[in-house]
Amino acid sequence: MPTLYYLYLSFALFFIGTAGVLLRRNALIVLMAIELQLNAGNLALLAFSRSLGDLKGHVFAFFVIALAAAEAAVGLAILVGMYRTRQTINLDEVATMKR
Amino acid sequence: MSFSLRLIPLLPFAGATVLLLFGRAFSRQWVHLIACLAIGTAFLVSADAFFTALPAAHESGGLHDIVWAWFASGDLKVDLAFRMDALSGVMCLIITFIGTLIHIYSAGYMSHEKDYARFFAYLNLFCGAMLILVLGDSLPVMFVGWEGVGLCSYLLIGFWYGQTANANAGKKAFITNRIGDFGFLLGMFLLFSATNTLDMPGINAAAKAGAAGLTEISWMGQPVAFWAALFLFVGAAGKSAQIPLYVWLPDAMAGPTPVSALIHAATMVTAGVYMVARLGALYLLSPAAMAIVALVGAATAIFAAIIGFAQNDFKKVLAYSTVSQLGFMFAGVGTGAFGSGVFHLYTHAFFKAGLFLCAGSVMHAMSGSGDITKMGGLGRKIPWTHRVFFVCWLAICGVPIFSGFFSKDAIVAGAFATHVFGESLSWVGPVVGTVLLLAALCTSFYMSRLYFLVFSGECRADHETQHHIHESPIEMVGPLVVLAVGAGLGGLIGFPGGLFGHEEWNLLGHWLEPVVGPELHIPHAVEVTVMAASTAVAFVGIFLARAFFGGGYREPAHQFARSMPGFVALVRDKFRVDELYNFFIVRPLRFVSRGLFVIVDRIVIDKAMVEVPAAIVGVFGRAARWFQAGDAQRYLATFAIGVAAIFYLATRPPAPDAFKVTIQGTAVDVDARGVAGTAGRTLLYDFDFEADGTVDRKGSSPTAHFVYEGTGTYVIRVTIKDPRWGTSTRLEQKVRIQ
Numbered sequence: 001m002p003t004l005y006y007l008y009l010s011f012a013l014f015f016i017g018t019a020g021v022l023l024r025r026n027a028l029i030v031l032m033a034i035e036l037q038l039n040a041g042n043l044a045l046l047a048f049s050r051s052l053g054d055l056k057g058h059v060f061a062f063f064v065i066a067l068a069a070a071e072a073a074v075g076l077a078i079l080v081g082m083y084r085t086r087q088t089i090n091l092d093e094v095a096t097m098k099r
Numbered sequence: 100m101s102f103s104l105r106l107i108p109l110l111p112f113a114g115a116t117v118l119l120l121f122g123r124a125f126s127r128q129w130v131h132l133i134a135c136l137a138i139g140t141a142f143l144v145s146a147d148a149f150f151t152a153l154p155a156a157h158e159s160g161g162l163h164d165i166v167w168a169w170f171a172s173g174d175l176k177v178d179l180a181f182r183m184d185a186l187s188g189v190m191c192l193i194i195t196f197i198g199t200l201i202h203i204y205s206a207g208y209m210s211h212e213k214d215y216a217r218f219f220a221y222l223n224l225f226c227g228a229m230l231i232l233v234l235g236d237s238l239p240v241m242f243v244g245w246e247g248v249g250l251c252s253y254l255l256i257g258f259w260y261g262q263t264a265n266a267n268a269g270k271k272a273f274i275t276n277r278i279g280d281f282g283f284l285l286g287m288f289l290l291f292s293a294t295n296t297l298d299m300p301g302i303n304a305a306a307k308a309g310a311a312g313l314t315e316i317s318w319m320g321q322p323v324a325f326w327a328a329l330f331l332f333v334g335a336a337g338k339s340a341q342i343p344l345y346v347w348l349p350d351a352m353a354g355p356t357p358v359s360a361l362i363h364a365a366t367m368v369t370a371g372v373y374m375v376a377r378l379g380a381l382y383l384l385s386p387a388a389m390a391i392v393a394l395v396g397a398a399t400a401i402f403a404a405i406i407g408f409a410q411n412d413f414k415k416v417l418a419y420s421t422v423s424q425l426g427f428m429f430a431g432v433g434t435g436a437f438g439s440g441v442f443h444l445y446t447h448a449f450f451k452a453g454l455f456l457c458a459g460s461v462m463h464a465m466s467g468s469g470d471i472t473k474m475g476g477l478g479r480k481i482p483w484t485h486r487v488f489f490v491c492w493l494a495i496c497g498v499p500i501f502s503g504f505f506s507k508d509a510i511v512a513g514a515f516a517t518h519v520f521g522e523s524l525s526w527v528g529p530v531v532g533t534v535l536l537l538a539a540l541c542t543s544f545y546m547s548r549l550y551f552l553v554f555s556g557e558c559r560a561d562h563e564t565q566h567h568i569h570e571s572p573i574e575m576v577g578p579l580v581v582l583a584v585g586a587g588l589g590g591l592i593g594f595p596g597g598l599f600g601h602e603e604w605n606l607l608g609h610w611l612e613p614v615v616g617p618e619l620h621i622p623h624a625v626e627v628t629v630m631a632a633s634t635a636v637a638f639v640g641i642f643l644a645r646a647f648f649g650g651g652y653r654e655p656a657h658q659f660a661r662s663m664p665g666f667v668a669l670v671r672d673k674f675r676v677d678e679l680y681n682f683f684i685v686r687p688l689r690f691v692s693r694g695l696f697v698i699v700d701r702i703v704i705d706k707a708m709v710e711v712p713a714a715i716v717g718v719f720g721r722a723a724r725w726f727q728a729g730d731a732q733r734y735l736a737t738f739a740i741g742v743a744a745i746f747y748l749a750t751r752p753p754a755p756d757a758f759k760v761t762i763q764g765t766a767v768d769v770d771a772r773g774v775a776g777t778a779g780r781t782l783l784y785d786f787d788f789e790a791d792g793t794v795d796r797k798g799s800s801p802t803a804h805f806v807y808e809g810t811g812t813y814v815i816r817v818t819i820k821d822p823r824w825g826t827s828t829r830l831e832q833k834v835r836i837q
Binding site (some may be wrong): 018021022023030091092 | 730731732735736741
């Protein structure tokens with residue numbers, strides 16, 4: 001299969017992820033959407049890696065997976081903390097950065 | 100010859116500075132000690148300069164002191180420089196001597212006032228500004244003093260600024276003076292353009308030599324000298340209270356009485372006379388300007404004297420008498436008798452300061468009231484004030500031997516004997532002389548009215564006030580007595596010795612000769628006739644006033660008032676000049692200002708220039724607020740948009756600011772190669788040679804060749820595309836095909 005198809009898929013995933021991050025109000029879903037963006041990036045890395053015959057892309061993908069795990073852990077911890085203090089994980093209700 | 104002339108104005112300025120900065124911390128004794136010492140020392144320095152240093156320096160144009168180069172621009176070089184010759188020396192002596200007496204007097208007069216230090220600081224400042232004015236060696240330096248006295252008059256007239264009337268009087272003085280100052284500035288500019296210098300000696304030298312720039316006919320058939328002299332005279336009329344700008348002076352009575360004395364005698368109002376005398380050579384160049392000065396002076400002299408007939412406020416009478424006496428001085432300098440004008444300035448300084456300080460003393464005794472209809476019989480109760488007033492009264496009336504007689508006589512005789520007007524204007528001299536004699540009669544009459552109403556007969560004040568009448572303290576009476584001596588005997592300094600074949604008896608004329616030229620030669624017959632006439636009018640005025648007012652209001656006075664009620668009311672209302680100005684100048688000005696306020700200020704500035712931009716910014720602000728909602732997702736969205744925009748800009752094909760076009764006949768060669776960053780990338784170029792939307796050449800070559808069908812101006816449009824990213828850049832360039 002041509003590399004381009006993988007890239008189309010990667011682009012679609014990243015777009016969906018971005019839309020999810022920007023539009024969803026549930027913090028949990030937003031975390032999931034970020035996960036989707038990261039994986040779209042992974043897919044692009046792998047596709048290029050294969051088409052160029054260079055393993056560095058695979059290595060980067062592993063790094064990204066590790067990073068994503070750490071991000072999920074920290075993000076979920078923040079979510080739990082947020083829920084404890086505010087009884088909600090709706091992002092519209094925690095818009096306190098303006099103050 | 101050099102002498103530290105700078106000390107003379109510097110001393111009062113130093114006093115003013117110290118008092119303004121620290122005066123509140125000092126006790127009253129220290130305040131008036133500092134102020135009196137400052138001006139008194141200035142007098143001693145002036146006297147030292149005048150009597151010891153100046154006689155040796157007459158040949159070299161007097162003492163000269165350059166403090167520093169003030170500014171230089173092109174041909175214009177102005178030093179902060181002072182010059183004392185006989186004229187400015189005499190002025191300095193008058194200012195500092197009378198000033199010192201007024202300072203001492205004020206220590207008594209103002210002793211119950213708040214703001215003691217502020218008052219003395221202003222007094223010092225006033226004297227300092229006036230000293231700069233007379234000592235300034237060039238017109239700009241003089242102008243600094245000129246403005247300085249204007250400012251100080253404003254500060255002092257409005258000294259009791261708590262009452263609106265006083266504050267308004269201060270403003271009136273300032274604004275009226277500004278009108279005059281504008282004339283002064285115009286005259287100064289004109290003089291510079293004509294003579295290329297602003298130094299007094301330079302201007303006078305140019306005028307004496309009849310410099311072409313001054314004598315050429317320039318406008319409306321008159322030479323530049325006429326216009327310069329006229330504009331400067333407008334300035335002088337403002338400062339010295341001549342028709343039509345005299346209106347501020349009577350209102351200046353709102354200030355404390357010592358201030359009136361200072362303004363009327365030693366400083367400020369004499370500035371105009373001094374300036375005309377200073378630039379005498381310039382005025383002599385233009386008989387027409389001289390005639391205007393003399394006629395305005397004479398008209399003011401009689402006009403103000405008539406107003407003086409019916410004023411019932413002590414200080415108002417004196418104020419109009421000052422206006423009138425200044426008219427005498429201008430008539431003097433206007434007829435070329437500069438020495439006589441300055442002589443009258445000098446004698447007037449003494450007797451008018453004396454009169455005003457007496458007024459202060461009388462008002463002090465009368466619990467602050469200056470209404471002469473409520474006075475009378477004060478001669479016995481305040482004997483020293485009475486004696487001083489008596490001497491000053493005889494002086495201003497022009498009774499022989501007293502100072503006013505000599506100076507007034509010199510002016511009137513000069514007016515009859517002058518030759519400065521030439522053939523066509525020869526009528527001016529006799530007319531001015533006759534008017535002045537009439538004005539002298541009026542002066543004698545209204546001053547005698549004042550004297551009789553205040554000092555003779557029975558007291559018309561209420562019992563309470565009568566009970567409090569008392570002589571003033573020594574620090575007030577002392578200066579009064581000194582002034583009385585000056586007013587009585589001071590005229591001898593300008594004794595018309597020519598009458599007895601001893602020209603050298605005229606000390607003042609002798610002093611002033613190097614500056615203003617020799618005294619006018621007055622034929623024996625004219626001199627004697629004028630003397631007899633002015634003696635006669637002085638006594639006629641006094642006896643007439645005695646018939647009307649001796650010992651209080653008499654039947655003839657009432658009869659006169661009954662027979663011409665309209666005229667009397669008109670005179671009492673000062674010929675309603677203020678109302679006239681109000682109607683023709685103030686009201687239209689207010690109307691225009693109001694219109695400007697409503698249209699320009701409210702609509703153009705407030706609405707169009709303030710509120711509309713504010714609303715526009717507000718709209719943007721409300722839009723921008725959406726991004727600042729504190730919502731992380733919105734921040735992210737803007738971030739994403741920004742990233743996309745940067746990506747687009749970064750991937751646009753690079754292109755030169757302008758591409759290269761080579762024209763040969765109707766053929767053009769275009770090279771639209773980018774400057775950098777195209778390596779390894781294939782770009783597509785669309786050439787549209789007529790910018791009509793039709794692509795004439797396309798492909799990956801950055802160059803193209805095209806032949807136009809005809810001549811004309813065309814716009815070549817090139818669109819460069821990057822096929823990888825789909826971005827593009829468009830460029831246009833205009834070519835002319837001939």
